[in-house]
Amino acid sequence: MTRLLRALPLLAAALLVCTSAPAAAQTTAERDPRFTLDAASARIGDTVVVRLYDWPQGVVTVRVCGGGEYITSSDCAATDAVTIAADENGEGRGLLTVTAPPVGCPCVVEALDVTGQYRAVADFTVEGVPFLSAEERQQRIDERNPGNAVRMLTVTDFRLRDEDGPWWRDWRTWFALPVRRTAELTVVNTGIEPVTDPAVSVAVGRGDDATTVVYPPRIRELAPGQEAVYEFPVDLPAPVFGSSTVRGEIAGMDEPVVFEATATSWPWGLLGTGALVAGYAAMWLLSGWAVSALRALGRAARAVRRLRGGRRRPPRGGADTAPLPTAEYAKPR
Known part of the structure; x- marks a missing residue:
């Protein structure tokens, strides 16, 4: 009985881990990044408060974009964007200074993480920025989706x-x-x-x-x-x-x-190593040939000297050889 009572805390901890792991996985899978603004419209130069909810931990970029449909990075005021750090709970807070986007409204405030996989937008009116006409908006649609593709x-x-x-x-x-x-x-x-x-x-x-x-x-x-x-x-x-x-x-x-x-x-390293090995091999072969050639030249030179020295040496005997004169001295009496 005592052992059972001691094991109860361990069983409770195991059940807590087993039940909390699927919940954490479900929270990660059902992540819904979003943000709120303290104003739905503002003039150029005003500041609005941005609050993040349920974002992946990291940096989130918030900026003002125009153009209506098919918004890309070229339609946003990227140089005046603000970066907000999302904590482990996916929350963050920052101040966004409203600037005019490169194109006219309808405008939105866009937030996206560093990978671009998580994105959220909110309609926003920038006072003083003109709206695109219906023809201009249709022209943008035709340029960015010329075939009117549904999934593209x-x-x-x-x-x-x-x-x-x-x-x-x-x-x-x-x-x-x-x-x-x-x-x-x-x-x-x-x-x-x-x-x-x-x-x-x-x-x-x-x-x-x-x-x-x-x-x-x-x-x-x-x-x-x-x-x-x-x-x-x-x-x-x-x-x-x-x-x-x-x-x-x-x-x-x-x-x-x-x-x-x-x-x-x-592979410059492989080519350089091969060139060095070939160079050393060539030097080794050439050095062996050079030594052999020098030795052969030395032997030939010695043979030539012997031949020349043999021709100059006088013969040891013969008819043309005359004896040296001898002097006789008389002994005194």
Whole structure:
């Protein structure tokens, strides 16, 4: 009985963990980022209070945008935007100074996180900014959605970015070893309906042969006119020599959506090492040949000297050799 009573707190703690984990997962899955303003309209130069709720922890950018439908970053007053830090509870507070957007109203206040995956907008009237006419708004719609596509995503930019760090960070590419790059995909919803979780496929390969599957990014939800940037890792297969192609496709749209980027790298370290080895080998071979040639020349020179010395040496005997005269001396008596 005593053991049972001692085990009850442990059982209660285990039940609390088991019940709280699904709740936390559900809260993360059902995240609904939003914000409120203390005013629905303001003049240029006024300040409004922005309060964030249920955002991912991090930095949220808040700015004034114009243009009505199909708002992109070029329609917003990006230089006068304010950044607000969202805490672990997803809440934050900041002050936004109202400025005129690059295009006319209808205007909104837009808030989005650093990845662009979470976004919220609120209608806002900027006093003193003229409204676009019906013809101008229709012209914007025709330019940004010429085929009147219902479900349409447009890739405005796709690139492979090198890793940040010192100059020697890419030492693996010097020797054609596998290397990781960061792919940056910028997508805009140019349709007239929100797009949620479309199927994205990405592959990588040497040259134009992109056949190795890459784990793709997840496009959660994009409202009409919303722009988002997605980053995901791409491993370039070995040997990393010449060009590598990363090709992707977004399925389920009214029109095909294909994006592609190319990275070029050369194994200068491998080539330099090969050149050094070849140079040392050539020096070794040439030095051996030079020693052999010098030795042969020395032997030839000695042989020539012996021959010349033999010709100059007089013979030891013969008819032409005369004896040396001798002197006789008389002994005194």
